[in-house]
Amino acid sequence: MDKYIFDKKNGLWYELQGDYYIPCLTLPTEKEHKPIGLWGQRHKRYLQEHKRAVYTTLLTSGKLNRYLADIDEQAAEMMFRLVEQMAGKEGVTEQLKAENSMLWVGRMNEIQARAREIVNIEIIYA
Template structure:
Protein backbone atom coordinates (compact mmCIF):
# COMPACT_ATOMS: atom_id res chain seq x y z
CA UNK A 1 0.00 0.00 0.00
CA UNK A 2 1.20 3.51 -0.80
CA UNK A 3 2.20 5.79 2.09
CA UNK A 4 0.35 8.76 0.49
CA UNK A 5 -2.58 8.83 -1.93
CA UNK A 6 -4.43 11.70 -3.61
CA UNK A 7 -8.22 11.75 -3.95
CA UNK A 8 -9.24 13.75 -7.02
CA UNK A 9 -12.91 13.90 -5.98
CA UNK A 10 -12.20 16.12 -2.96
CA UNK A 11 -8.64 17.31 -3.66
CA UNK A 12 -7.12 15.93 -0.46
CA UNK A 13 -3.97 13.96 0.23
CA UNK A 14 -4.20 11.00 2.61
CA UNK A 15 -1.45 9.40 4.67
CA UNK A 16 -1.41 5.75 5.67
CA UNK A 17 -1.55 5.35 9.45
CA UNK A 18 -1.64 1.69 10.39
CA UNK A 19 -4.46 0.21 8.30
CA UNK A 20 -6.27 3.51 7.66
CA UNK A 21 -5.74 6.53 5.43
CA UNK A 22 -6.01 9.77 7.39
CA UNK A 23 -6.45 13.13 5.57
CA UNK A 24 -3.39 15.40 5.64
CA UNK A 25 -4.90 18.59 7.03
CA UNK A 26 -2.89 21.65 8.03
CA UNK A 27 -4.25 24.76 9.72
CA UNK A 28 -3.47 27.97 7.86
CA UNK A 29 -0.82 30.12 9.52
CA UNK A 30 -1.45 33.71 10.44
CA UNK A 31 0.65 36.38 8.78
CA UNK A 32 1.45 38.24 11.97
CA UNK A 33 1.76 36.78 15.42
CA UNK A 34 1.23 39.66 17.81
CA UNK A 35 0.99 39.04 21.54
CA UNK A 36 -2.54 38.98 22.92
CA UNK A 37 -3.11 41.20 25.95
CA UNK A 38 -5.34 40.87 29.00
CA UNK A 39 -8.58 41.82 27.25
CA UNK A 40 -7.89 39.52 24.31
CA UNK A 41 -7.25 36.61 26.69
CA UNK A 42 -10.50 37.28 28.54
CA UNK A 43 -12.46 37.38 25.27
CA UNK A 44 -10.77 34.16 24.15
CA UNK A 45 -11.86 32.43 27.35
CA UNK A 46 -15.42 33.73 26.81
CA UNK A 47 -15.44 32.38 23.25
CA UNK A 48 -14.10 28.99 24.36
CA UNK A 49 -16.74 28.63 27.07
CA UNK A 50 -19.82 30.28 25.53
CA UNK A 51 -19.33 30.72 21.76
CA UNK A 52 -17.59 27.48 20.84
CA UNK A 53 -18.57 27.57 17.14
CA UNK A 54 -17.18 31.09 16.67
CA UNK A 55 -13.97 30.10 18.44
CA UNK A 56 -13.48 26.97 16.29
CA UNK A 57 -14.24 28.90 13.09
CA UNK A 58 -11.68 31.60 13.91
CA UNK A 59 -9.12 29.02 14.98
CA UNK A 60 -9.42 26.84 11.89
CA UNK A 61 -9.44 29.81 9.51
CA UNK A 62 -6.21 31.12 11.02
CA UNK A 63 -7.76 34.42 12.09
CA UNK A 64 -8.04 33.91 15.86
CA UNK A 65 -4.85 35.72 16.90
CA UNK A 66 -5.56 38.73 14.67
CA UNK A 67 -9.14 38.91 15.95
CA UNK A 68 -8.08 38.72 19.61
CA UNK A 69 -5.37 41.35 19.10
CA UNK A 70 -7.96 43.68 17.58
CA UNK A 71 -10.36 43.09 20.50
CA UNK A 72 -7.53 43.80 22.95
CA UNK A 73 -6.66 47.09 21.23
CA UNK A 74 -10.31 48.19 21.12
CA UNK A 75 -10.83 47.40 24.80
CA UNK A 76 -7.63 49.15 25.89
CA UNK A 77 -8.48 52.30 23.94
CA UNK A 78 -12.02 52.27 25.31
CA UNK A 79 -10.79 51.93 28.92
CA UNK A 80 -8.43 54.90 28.60
CA UNK A 81 -11.07 57.02 26.89
CA UNK A 82 -13.79 56.18 29.45
CA UNK A 83 -11.55 56.79 32.47
CA UNK A 84 -10.47 60.16 31.08
CA UNK A 85 -14.03 61.23 30.27
CA UNK A 86 -15.45 60.09 33.61
CA UNK A 87 -12.63 61.74 35.57
CA UNK A 88 -13.18 65.04 33.75
CA UNK A 89 -16.94 64.88 34.24
CA UNK A 90 -16.66 64.09 37.96
CA UNK A 91 -13.95 66.65 38.70
CA UNK A 92 -11.19 64.17 39.55
CA UNK A 93 -8.23 66.36 38.61
CA UNK A 94 -4.54 66.71 39.32
CA UNK A 95 -5.45 69.44 41.81
CA UNK A 96 -7.49 66.91 43.82
CA UNK A 97 -4.58 64.47 43.57
CA UNK A 98 -2.27 67.04 45.20
CA UNK A 99 -4.70 68.23 47.87
CA UNK A 100 -6.40 64.92 48.85
CA UNK A 101 -4.46 61.97 47.45
CA UNK A 102 -6.46 59.26 49.22
CA UNK A 103 -9.76 60.71 47.97
CA UNK A 104 -8.29 60.89 44.46
CA UNK A 105 -7.18 57.23 44.60
CA UNK A 106 -10.60 56.09 45.81
CA UNK A 107 -12.45 58.03 43.13
CA UNK A 108 -10.10 56.84 40.38
CA UNK A 109 -10.53 53.21 41.50
CA UNK A 110 -14.31 53.63 41.30
CA UNK A 111 -14.05 55.17 37.83
CA UNK A 112 -11.75 52.40 36.59
CA UNK A 113 -14.09 49.72 37.95
CA UNK A 114 -17.05 51.27 36.13
CA UNK A 115 -15.03 51.59 32.93
CA UNK A 116 -14.03 47.90 33.15
CA UNK A 117 -17.67 46.86 33.56
CA UNK A 118 -18.63 48.86 30.47
CA UNK A 119 -15.83 47.22 28.46
CA UNK A 120 -16.89 43.78 29.66
CA UNK A 121 -20.49 44.43 28.58
CA UNK A 122 -19.73 46.14 25.26
CA UNK A 123 -16.70 44.24 23.97
CA UNK A 124 -15.56 41.20 25.95
CA UNK A 125 -18.83 39.38 26.65
CA UNK A 126 -20.54 40.20 23.37
Protein backbone atom coordinates in the same frame (compact mmCIF):
# COMPACT_ATOMS: atom_id res chain seq x y z
CA MET B 1 0.63 -0.30 2.86
CA ASP B 2 2.06 3.11 2.08
CA LYS B 3 2.54 5.52 4.98
CA TYR B 4 1.20 8.44 2.90
CA ILE B 5 -1.20 8.45 -0.04
CA PHE B 6 -2.58 11.26 -2.22
CA ASP B 7 -6.22 11.39 -3.32
CA LYS B 8 -6.54 13.10 -6.72
CA LYS B 9 -10.30 13.64 -6.28
CA ASN B 10 -10.03 16.03 -3.35
CA GLY B 11 -6.32 16.93 -3.47
CA LEU B 12 -5.56 15.76 0.07
CA TRP B 13 -2.72 13.72 1.49
CA TYR B 14 -3.56 10.94 3.92
CA GLU B 15 -1.34 9.38 6.58
CA LEU B 16 -1.66 5.81 7.77
CA GLN B 17 -2.49 5.69 11.50
CA GLY B 18 -3.00 2.12 12.62
CA ASP B 19 -5.44 0.59 10.13
CA TYR B 20 -6.90 3.91 8.93
CA TYR B 21 -5.82 6.71 6.65
CA ILE B 22 -6.31 10.10 8.33
CA PRO B 23 -6.23 13.32 6.26
CA CYS B 24 -3.16 15.50 6.80
CA LEU B 25 -4.85 18.79 7.61
CA THR B 26 -3.23 22.00 8.81
CA LEU B 27 -4.71 25.33 9.81
CA PRO B 28 -4.01 28.28 7.53
CA THR B 29 -1.28 30.55 8.82
CA GLU B 30 -2.07 34.15 9.61
CA LYS B 31 -0.17 36.79 7.69
CA GLU B 32 0.66 38.95 10.69
CA HIS B 33 0.93 37.91 14.30
CA LYS B 34 -0.14 40.74 16.60
CA PRO B 35 0.21 40.29 20.35
CA ILE B 36 -3.04 39.66 22.22
CA GLY B 37 -3.42 41.44 25.53
CA LEU B 38 -5.64 40.94 28.56
CA TRP B 39 -8.87 41.97 26.84
CA GLY B 40 -8.24 39.70 23.86
CA GLN B 41 -7.48 36.77 26.16
CA ARG B 42 -10.73 37.32 28.06
CA HIS B 43 -12.73 37.46 24.83
CA LYS B 44 -11.01 34.29 23.58
CA ARG B 45 -11.97 32.45 26.77
CA TYR B 46 -15.56 33.71 26.37
CA LEU B 47 -15.69 32.47 22.76
CA GLN B 48 -14.26 29.07 23.73
CA GLU B 49 -16.80 28.58 26.51
CA HIS B 50 -19.96 30.19 25.10
CA LYS B 51 -19.58 30.74 21.33
CA ARG B 52 -17.82 27.59 20.16
CA ALA B 53 -19.01 27.86 16.56
CA VAL B 54 -17.67 31.41 16.19
CA TYR B 55 -14.38 30.41 17.82
CA THR B 56 -13.96 27.37 15.57
CA THR B 57 -14.82 29.35 12.45
CA LEU B 58 -12.28 32.06 13.26
CA LEU B 59 -9.65 29.49 14.18
CA THR B 60 -10.04 27.38 11.05
CA SER B 61 -10.18 30.39 8.74
CA GLY B 62 -6.91 31.76 10.15
CA LYS B 63 -8.49 34.98 11.38
CA LEU B 64 -8.64 34.35 15.14
CA ASN B 65 -5.43 36.16 16.13
CA ARG B 66 -6.22 39.27 14.09
CA TYR B 67 -9.79 39.32 15.45
CA LEU B 68 -8.62 39.02 19.07
CA ALA B 69 -5.94 41.69 18.55
CA ASP B 70 -8.62 44.05 17.19
CA ILE B 71 -10.92 43.31 20.14
CA ASP B 72 -8.02 43.93 22.52
CA GLU B 73 -7.24 47.27 20.88
CA GLN B 74 -10.89 48.40 20.89
CA ALA B 75 -11.36 47.44 24.54
CA ALA B 76 -8.15 49.18 25.64
CA GLU B 77 -9.13 52.37 23.81
CA MET B 78 -12.63 52.27 25.26
CA MET B 79 -11.27 51.69 28.78
CA PHE B 80 -8.85 54.63 28.48
CA ARG B 81 -11.55 56.92 27.07
CA LEU B 82 -14.10 55.97 29.75
CA VAL B 83 -11.67 56.46 32.62
CA GLU B 84 -10.64 59.83 31.25
CA GLN B 85 -14.24 60.99 30.77
CA MET B 86 -15.47 59.73 34.15
CA ALA B 87 -12.52 61.26 35.99
CA GLY B 88 -13.16 64.61 34.30
CA LYS B 89 -16.87 64.60 35.14
CA GLU B 90 -16.27 63.59 38.77
CA GLY B 91 -13.50 66.11 39.40
CA VAL B 92 -10.74 63.55 39.91
CA THR B 93 -7.87 65.73 38.72
CA GLU B 94 -4.13 66.09 39.14
CA GLN B 95 -4.83 68.82 41.70
CA LEU B 96 -6.78 66.33 43.85
CA LYS B 97 -3.90 63.88 43.41
CA ALA B 98 -1.45 66.47 44.76
CA GLU B 99 -3.69 67.52 47.66
CA ASN B 100 -5.07 64.16 48.81
CA SER B 101 -3.45 61.21 47.07
CA MET B 102 -5.31 58.53 49.04
CA LEU B 103 -8.69 59.98 48.07
CA TRP B 104 -7.51 60.23 44.45
CA VAL B 105 -6.40 56.58 44.41
CA GLY B 106 -9.70 55.39 45.89
CA ARG B 107 -11.80 57.36 43.43
CA MET B 108 -9.67 56.30 40.46
CA ASN B 109 -10.01 52.65 41.50
CA GLU B 110 -13.80 53.07 41.60
CA ILE B 111 -13.79 54.73 38.18
CA GLN B 112 -11.60 51.99 36.68
CA ALA B 113 -13.84 49.27 38.12
CA ARG B 114 -16.94 50.88 36.56
CA ALA B 115 -15.16 51.38 33.23
CA ARG B 116 -13.93 47.76 33.29
CA GLU B 117 -17.49 46.56 33.84
CA ILE B 118 -18.74 48.63 30.88
CA VAL B 119 -15.99 47.29 28.61
CA ASN B 120 -16.77 43.73 29.68
CA ILE B 121 -20.47 44.15 28.90
CA GLU B 122 -20.09 46.12 25.66
CA ILE B 123 -17.14 44.35 24.02
CA ILE B 124 -15.76 41.30 25.81
CA TYR B 125 -18.94 39.38 26.66
CA ALA B 126 -21.06 40.56 23.73
